[in-house]
Amino acid sequence: MRTPRIFVEMPLRVGDTVTLPAGATRHVTQVLRLTTDAPVLLFNGDGCDYSARLLTASRGMTQAVLDAVTTLEPLVPLEIQLALGVSKGERMDYALQKAVELGVTRLIPLFTARSQVRLDGERLARRWEHWRGVVIGACEQSGRRRLPQLDPAVPLAQWLEQWTDGGYLLDPLAAQALTAIPAPAASVTLLIGPEGGLSAPEREQVFARGFQGVRLGPRILRTETAPLAALAVLQALWGDFI
Structure with missing residues (x-):
């Protein structure tokens, strides 16, 4: 199964624990129905994907810990x-x-x-x-x-x-x-x-x-x-x- 990718407007850094914004939380819990320990990929537009693991997954609050980052996406030729x-x-x-x-x-x-x-x-x-x-x-x-x-x-x-x-x-x-x-x-x-x-x-x-x-x-x-x-x-x- 493909790991879900989720956009978040916040700084991302390997090792940090982040609280997902309300929109991302709704998507994770109500649409994807992910639970604790589920893997996700987070990105904020800086050119990288951050692999993460959900620490909590509820409608009230969803948190994830960032454990790795991909290489920077190459700039387009055109x-x-x-x-x-x-x-x-x-x-x-x-x-x-x-x-x-x-x-x-x-x-x-x-x-x-x-x-x-x-x-x-x-x-x-x-x-x-x-x-x-x-x-x-x-x-x-x-x-x-x-x-x-x-x-x-x-x-x-x-x-x-x-x-x-x-x-x-x-x-x-x-x-x-x-x-x-x-x-x-x-x-x-x-x-x-x-x-x-x-x-x-x-x-x-x-x-x-x-x-x-x-x-x-x-x-x-x-x-x-x-x-x-x-x-x-x-x-x-x-x-x-x-």
Whole structure:
């Protein structure tokens, strides 16, 4: 049986006894139903896994002693920033989850003209926390020891005002294929719209900021499918699929 991996936001050091936060305690005791002496792997995003053993396992308090640490996770050969138009419910969750599994290093949720989700204030804060939970869960499952950066969700125009590095817009009408772009030196930014893609004015704004259009074959992919296909291509050509 695979040892459960659990993310905790706290310092970790071999030999220490730690008290798991409330969320991790609920996961350990109510979802995984682990008991005293069960082995777990803890990580906090510093690039290492810490093997641990549960000293107590109850809904009131769960403690673990850290007994070993893994080697540091290697840095990725290609940093991939994914700017993604916010889509509805499970589509957005699916895209974020699979993007993390495929090794994306930064996630940038964007509200666009055709985004069918409109959030602000407290509702937006709750949704961002939900997305962060999706990202953490994907790291726990996939074995990633460093968490991708999850930016606050902002309107596309606001993001473009401060984004100076350009990138590639996934566009089924583009003349250039994604496989034909020059090999990125160290990082690449991929922009993908929501259901229905970007509007004509948004496309103009994006191209004015130095983005280039690229396509993925002859078919139009769904908003939750397109980033996965594009990330797989980038990782196979220049990333850590090699």
